[in-house]
Amino acid sequence: MDHLRDSLLSSLPRDTPSTTTIDHARRDQEGHASLSLGVNSKSRYCDIGDGVDSLEGHIHSLWYMYYELGRKISSESPEHEGIVLDILRIQGMGPLTRPARGVYGIDIARTIDGTLWNDLPFLAGDMTNFWVNHGASMSGTHRLNFATFLAKLASTRVAKDSLCQVSLLIFRTLFESPQALRTGEESDEEDLNRGTKQLEVFHLLPAAVAWLKIASHNLLLLSEVYWNDCPSHISKGGEEFLESELGQRSPAGFSPWRYMFWLKRLHGIQEEARETNEKALEELATDGIQYMINTIKQRNAEVLRAYKNGGGALHQDKHLSCLKPLSRPDL
Numbered sequence: 001m002d003h004l005r006d007s008l009l010s011s012l013p014r015d016t017p018s019t020t021t022i023d024h025a026r027r028d029q030e031g032h033a034s035l036s037l038g039v040n041s042k043s044r045y046c047d048i049g050d051g052v053d054s055l056e057g058h059i060h061s062l063w064y065m066y067y068e069l070g071r072k073i074s075s076e077s078p079e080h081e082g083i084v085l086d087i088l089r090i091q092g093m094g095p096l097t098r099p100a101r102g103v104y105g106i107d108i109a110r111t112i113d114g115t116l117w118n119d120l121p122f123l124a125g126d127m128t129n130f131w132v133n134h135g136a137s138m139s140g141t142h143r144l145n146f147a148t149f150l151a152k153l154a155s156t157r158v159a160k161d162s163l164c165q166v167s168l169l170i171f172r173t174l175f176e177s178p179q180a181l182r183t184g185e186e187s188d189e190e191d192l193n194r195g196t197k198q199l200e201v202f203h204l205l206p207a208a209v210a211w212l213k214i215a216s217h218n219l220l221l222l223s224e225v226y227w228n229d230c231p232s233h234i235s236k237g238g239e240e241f242l243e244s245e246l247g248q249r250s251p252a253g254f255s256p257w258r259y260m261f262w263l264k265r266l267h268g269i270q271e272e273a274r275e276t277n278e279k280a281l282e283e284l285a286t287d288g289i290q291y292m293i294n295t296i297k298q299r300n301a302e303v304l305r306a307y308k309n310g311g312g313a314l315h316q317d318k319h320l321s322c323l324k325p326l327s328r329p330d331l
Contacts, residue, residue: 052109052110052111052116053111055109055111055116056111056122059111059116059121059122060122060126063122063123063126063127064126064130066083066086066087066149067126067127067130067146069083070083070145070146070149070150071138071142071143071145071146071149072142072145073145074145075144075145075148075149075210080145080148080149080152081152083149084149084152084153084156087120087123087153087158088156088158090117090120091117091118091120091158092117093117094117094118095108095109095115095116095117095118096108096109096115096116096117097109113125119159119160120158120159123158123159123163124159124162124163124165125162127150127153127163127166128163128165128166128169128234130146131146131147131150131166131169131170132169135147135169135170135196135207136194136195136196136198136199136203137190137191137192137193137194137195138190139188139189139190140188140189140203140206142190143188143203143204143206143207144206144207144210147166147170147206147207147208147210147211148207148210148214150163150166150211151167151210151211151213151214151215152214152215154166154167154211154214154215154218155214155215155217155218157218160229161218161222161227161229162229162230164215164218164219164222164227164254165230165231165234165235167208167211167215167219168230168234168235168253168254169234170204170207170208170211171208171211171262172236172237172238172241173196173199173204173238174199174201174204174205174208174265175208175238175241175261175262175265175266176237176238176239176240176241176242176247176261176265177238177239177240178239178240179199179200179201179204180200180201181200181201181202181269181272181273181276181278181281182200182201182202182278182281183200186200188202188203201269201281202278202281205269205281205284205285205288206284208288209284209285209287209288209291212287212288212291212292213287213288213291216291216292216294216295217295217298217299219254219259220259220292220295220296220299220301220303221299222253222254223254223255223256223258223259223301223302223303224256224299224301224302224303225254226251226253226254226255227253227254228251228252228253228254229253230253232252235252235253236252237250237252237258241258241261244261245313245314246258246260246261246264246314247261256301256302256303256305256306256307257306259292259303260303260306260307260314260320260323262292263289263292263293263319263320263322263323264317264319264320265319266285266288266289266292267285267289267318267319267320267322268319269281269285270282270285270286270289273285289322293322293326296323296326297326303323304323304326304327307320307323307327308327
């Protein structure tokens with residue numbers, strides 16, 4: 001265990017890792033647990049005695065390497081599952097400690113974002129920033145790989161569910177803001193000039209459905225408890241959601257009302273895709289709807305109670321009629 005910890009810390013450069021380092025890490029896909037990269041030296045914290053602040057650059061570099069791996073390794077490959085397991089193993093190393101100065105006790109490495117390694121400090125914040133800064137411009141393949149990587153991590157409930165804030169960003173852009181299905185024949189290759197405002201449904205629907213497939217249970221659970229443990233600029237609703245009846249009932253963050261709005265919007269995308277002969281988008285929307293409905297059915301969720309008590313207008317909404325048979329038969 002000490003060797004694993006030493007290798008993990010000593011392998012990380014102080015600044016953004018070089019292309020050589022990332023390539024080396026990618027070639028070593030089956031041995032990421034330690035990220036040793038062939039280096040076997042002692043950690044600065046345990047042996048040299050550096051302060052925990054000196055480790056922050058190394059931690060950010062570690063998450064940057066996993067960002068690169070998460071978006072470049074195919075989401076359908078065993079290696080993609082392997083890098084998720086890596087991060088669980090890192091967390092499983094437990095607190096990073098050293099003998100305290102004096103006769104008794106230990107020092108535990110605590111950062112401003114939690115304890116190494118129990119809390120995986122800076123993981124959620126860094127991954128969120130990577131999505132915000134690069135999610136729009138990366139290619140469709142890389143976007144899907146990265147979104148799937150984050151959904152897989154989130155499904156394990158690491159970082160106290162904070163990774164699920166990325167799904168709020170995806171869903172707000174896709175479901176809660178004005179979006180065209182597809183205009184023209186624009187490709188989804190990498191485009192450094194493409195920003196969030198240039199994204200259309202076909203850019204984001206695969207990423208959203210990946211979240212609904214892999215982490216649907218987590219998203220519904222957070223909706224049931226009205227989870228909002230993230231910055232307000234992330235938790236706030238989109239324009240169309242806030243103007244809707246559901247949005248006017250809902251606080252920021254996750255809620256049963258917001259979950260129903262996402263379901264309603266998926267039905268709208270499915271319908272529009274059918275009318276415009278966008279078969280791939282129609283199939284994706286259909287899959288997303290099914291993932292949501294199956295999860296609601298399995299949990300007998302709070303969403304059903306909110307729907308049941310939501311009033312006549314909600315019960316008459318054709319895009320939410322799929323909830324009727326799951327609720328009281330007299331609705």
